Amino acid sequence: MAQEETTVQPKDAETTAVQSPSASRYSKHIILTTYPGQSGIDPVPLEWGAPDAKSRGPVVVSRSGAFLKRRNAMGAHGGSYSIYNALAIAAGDLDPEFRPNFVNTEPTFDFPWQKSWADKTKIVSMDPYGHDVVKYFGDKISAGWDIRPTMAITRANMKLAEIAEAVRDGHLDVDGSIVVDSTGEVRVTKVAVEPVWYLPGVAERFGVDEPTLRRTLFEHTGGSYPELITRPDLKIFLPPIGGLTVYIFGPPERVADENVKLALRIHDECNGSDVFQSDICTCRPYLAFGIREAIREAQNGGSGVVIYFRKEGRALGEVTKYLVYNARKRGGDTADKYFTRTENIAGVRDMRFQALMPDILHWLGIKKIDRMLSMSNMKHDAIVESGIKIIERIPIPEDMIPDDSRVEIDAKINAGYFTTGKQYTMEELAQVRGRGWEKWEDITH
Numbered sequence: 001m002a003q004e005e006t007t008v009q010p011k012d013a014e015t016t017a018v019q020s021p022s023a024s025r026y027s028k029h030i031i032l033t034t035y036p037g038q039s040g041i042d043p044v045p046l047e048w049g050a051p052d053a054k055s056r057g058p059v060v061v062s063r064s065g066a067f068l069k070r071r072n073a074m075g076a077h078g079g080s081y082s083i084y085n086a087l088a089i090a091a092g093d094l095d096p097e098f099r100p101n102f103v104n105t106e107p108t109f110d111f112p113w114q115k116s117w118a119d120k121t122k123i124v125s126m127d128p129y130g131h132d133v134v135k136y137f138g139d140k141i142s143a144g145w146d147i148r149p150t151m152a153i154t155r156a157n158m159k160l161a162e163i164a165e166a167v168r169d170g171h172l173d174v175d176g177s178i179v180v181d182s183t184g185e186v187r188v189t190k191v192a193v194e195p196v197w198y199l200p201g202v203a204e205r206f207g208v209d210e211p212t213l214r215r216t217l218f219e220h221t222g223g224s225y226p227e228l229i230t231r232p233d234l235k236i237f238l239p240p241i242g243g244l245t246v247y248i249f250g251p252p253e254r255v256a257d258e259n260v261k262l263a264l265r266i267h268d269e270c271n272g273s274d275v276f277q278s279d280i281c282t283c284r285p286y287l288a289f290g291i292r293e294a295i296r297e298a299q300n301g302g303s304g305v306v307i308y309f310r311k312e313g314r315a316l317g318e319v320t321k322y323l324v325y326n327a328r329k330r331g332g333d334t335a336d337k338y339f340t341r342t343e344n345i346a347g348v349r350d351m352r353f354q355a356l357m358p359d360i361l362h363w364l365g366i367k368k369i370d371r372m373l374s375m376s377n378m379k380h381d382a383i384v385e386s387g388i389k390i391i392e393r394i395p396i397p398e399d400m401i402p403d404d405s406r407v408e409i410d411a412k413i414n415a416g417y418f419t420t421g422k423q424y425t426m427e428e429l430a431q432v433r434g435r436g437w438e439k440w441e442d443i444t445h
Contacts, residue, residue, distance in 0.1 A: 003141075014051045019040065022412050025061045031068065032226060033226040033227050033231070034068070034069070034227060034230065035230050035231065035233060036231060036232070036233045040069045041069050042069060042070055043060075043070060043072040043233065043234065043314075043355075044057060044058065044060045044070050044071075044072045045072070045357070046058070046059065046060075046072040046073075046235075046236065048198045048201070048235065048236070049116060049118055049119060049120030049121075051118045052113075052118070053129040053136035053137070054136065055422060056129065057072070058133065058136070058137040058140060058145070058147065059072065059073050059127055059130070059147070059150070059196060059236055059238075060072050060073060060146070060147060061073040061074070061075060061076060061077060061236075061238055062146035064096060064097060064146060065097075067145075067146055067285065071234070072234060072236060072249065072349035073196075073234060073236035073237065073238060074225055074227045074228060074231065074234050074236065074237045074238070075206075075225065075237050075238030075239055075240065076098055076182070076238055076240070077148045077150065077194070077238060078194065079194045079195055079238070079239070079240060079242055079243050080241060080242055080310075081089050081239050081243055082238075082240055082394070082434045083240065088152040088383030100148065102133075102134045102141070102149075104235065105134075105149075105152070105250045105328045106132060106134065106135070107131055107132055107152070107154075107253045108153055108154055108155045108189065109153055109155075109189055111131070111153070111252070111261075111363075111364070111365075112177035112253075112256070112365070114128075114256070114362065114363065114364075116128070116362035116363065116365070117129070117250045117363065118399075119342075119362075120198060120200075120201055120333045121201065121204075122359070122362040122386070123198075123201075123362055123363060124197065124198045124200075124201025124202050124204075124205060124356065124359060125195055125196070125197055125198075125201075125202065125244070125356040125359045126150070126151070126193050126194075126195065126196050126360065126363065127150045127151070127196040128156075128363055129154065130149055130150030130193075130194070130196060131148050131149065131150075131151035131153055131191070132149075133148065133149050136171045150152060150190060150193070150194040150195075150196050150238075151192060151193050151194070152191070152192045152420055153189070153190070153191050153192075154189075154190050154192075155187070155188070155189055155190070156187075156188055156190055157180070157182060157185050157186065157187055157188070157280075158185070158186050158188050158247075159185050159186070160181065160184070160186075160288060160291060161180075162288035162289075162291075162292065163184040163186060163291060163292060163295070164183055165184075166184070166292050167179060167182060167183075167184040168182075168184075172184075172295060172296060172299070173299060175299055176210055176251055178249055178295055178298050179295060179299070180297055186249065186250075186291075186295060188247050188248065189247075189248040189252045189294050190245060190247055191245065191246035191248070191250070192243065192244075192245050193243045193244050193245070193246070193360060194243040195237070195238065195239050195241055195242075195243055196236060196237075196238055197236065197237045197238070197239060198235060198236060199213060199214060199237055200235060200236050201237070202328075202356065205355040205356060206353070206355060210232075211232075211336055213251070214228040214229060214232070215228070215229065217237070217239075221240075224240075225237070234317075241310070242269070242309075242310025242311070242312075243310060244266040244307055244308060244309045244310065244360060245307070245308045246305060246306075246307050246308075246364070247291070247294075247305065247306040247307070247308065248303070248304070248305055249291075249294045249297075249298040249303070249304035249305070249306075250299075250302070250303050250304060251303075252297025252299075254302065254303035255303050255305060255364050255365065255366060255368060256364060256365025256367070257303070258367055258368055260301060260302040260303060261297055261300070261302035261303070261370040261371065262297065262299075262302060262303045262304075262305065262366065262368065262370050262371070263290075263293045263294050263297035263302065263303070263304045263305070263369075263371040263373060264294070264304075264305045264306075264307070264361075264369045264371070264373060265286070265287070265289075265290025265291070265293070265294060265305070265307070265368065265373040265374065266307050266309070266357060266374055266376075266379050267283075267287050267290060267306060267307065267308050267309070268309045268311040268314070268315075268352055269287070269300055269308065269309060269310050269311055269312045270283035270284070270312065270313070271312060271318060272318075272321075274287055279403070279404045279405060280325065280402075280404050280405055280408070280434070281402075281405050281408050282396055282400075282402065282405045282408065282409050283399065283403055285396060285400040285402065286373070286400075287306070287308075288400075289373065289375040289400055290306050291304075291306055293371065293373055293394070294306050294373075297370075297371065302370070305364070305366075307360060307361075309352075311352045314342075314349070314350045314351060314352050315350070315352045315353070316342070316346045316348075316350075316351055316353040319384055320346050323345050324342050324345055324346070326342065327341045327345065328341045328407075328434065328438070329434070329436065329437050333407055333433060333434035333435070333436070334407065334429065334430050334431070334432060334433050334434075335406070335408075335410045335411040335414070335424070335429035335430070335432035335433075336429035336430040336432075338407055338408060338410070338411035338412075338429075339411060339415065350378070352378070354376075354378045354379050354381075354382035355382055357379065357382055357383075358382055358383050358386035358388065361383065361386070361388055362386065362388075366388060367387075367388060367389070368388065368389040368390075368391065369388060369389065369390045369391065370391045370392060371391070371392050371394055372390045372391075372392065372393045372394065373394045374393065374394075374418075375393070375395045375396065375412065375413070375417040375418045375419060376417060377416050377417060377418060378408060380393065380418065393418050394420050395418060395420055395421070396409075403435075404434050404435045405430050406433055406434070407433070407434040410424055410429060410432045411429060412424070414429055
């Protein structure tokens with residue numbers, strides 16, 4: 001006989017906590033979840049897609065004190081760093097009632113309002129007003145509301161070995177404004193963005209209904225966010241994932257100017273290559289090429305933008321990526337089996353899902369891209385389908401492709417990546433082989 005399913009509903013959505021000295025800073029009850037219509041529940045009004053910040057309303061996600069019943073969003077500030085924030089509070093290093101002092105934190109460039117900021121079909125994965133909450137909601141912050149930025153805009157100087165080489169070899173000029181000296185030091189405006197999801201819009205981008213999206217997010221984060229299920233009135237979710245950083249070369253005001261050329265590189269994180277220069281993929285070379293061309297376009301009177309997304313290993317993660325590396329090297333690293341190795345371990349080739357990527361372009365006011373420094377059809381199609389024109393696509397130069405990465409790049413070209421060079425048949429791909437491990441360790445298991 002099948003066992004009958006039983007659902008237990010906690011009274012007032014609360015349960016008694018086991019008290020300990022480290023937990024004494026909290027009340028004796030843990031509130032697991034809340035419900036619409038529950039006593040005292042009164043979310044701060046928030047209308048995604050409203051014409052301005054004031055009529056849109058602030059994103060309020062704090063569970064502290066009175067805010068628990070006034071929140072209009074789920075999740076927590078900081079993306080994946082929200083876990084470290086919790087650890088700091090648990091260890092007693094951070095007061096759970098701490099409020100940031102925002103004096104002198106305002107953006108270094110005041111990005112002008114764009115029509116897309118008020119279009120809930122164009123921006124669904126970031127808060128278009130999250131860069132200057134003090135300007136938009138300073139009165140509420142002064143009154144004690146816990147409203148925090150989800151974006152920050154600053155200036156910096158950066159140095160990259162490949163840019164220094166380009167200056168040394170005469171491929172980039174020292175103009176004193178963008179490239180400031182002969183060592184290749186470059187001035188840049190940076191925009192950091194944490195994810196803020198408008199769930200109806202995210203669901204629409206992925207072609208699913210909102211209840212399915214919410215249920216799936218709840219189940220596959222281990223039930224971490226029960227209000228995804230119990231609070232359908234809350235439409236905003238701050239997920240515990242990495243965000244993105246925009247690097248702007250040249251005057252930021254040029255980015256949205258359709259009268260000048262824009263060179264753009266959309267780059268997804270690859271720690272092994274980007275930082276430690278592993279040669280098994282083309283990530284670091286393409287990133288360096290993108291930065292070089294962005295600088296060159298800015299020096300020519302246009303604008304250059306590089307956007308860096310935290311989506312390690314095609315958003316499969318570094319552990320999965322290394323397992324795939326092992327399977328490739330021990331099983332015969334040939335281009336015809338490149339994607340099969342990933343699918344065997346992860347179940348899919350790629351989980352970056354570029355559907356949300358164009359949001360940052362719309363926030364910046366980009367309406368056309370003159371030189372798209374990418375071979376990815378997923379990125380190209382997502383941008384074009386969002387209403388942004390792409391004039392020219394630029395593949396990575398052949399002389400910048402590391403020998404051991406031919407397996408990756410040739411497999412991607414065969415799978416549909418843009419190229420102006422040779423395309424291989426499956427028979428030819430079987431002859432494209434990566435470096436083996438014969439002199440390193442056992443290669444059979």
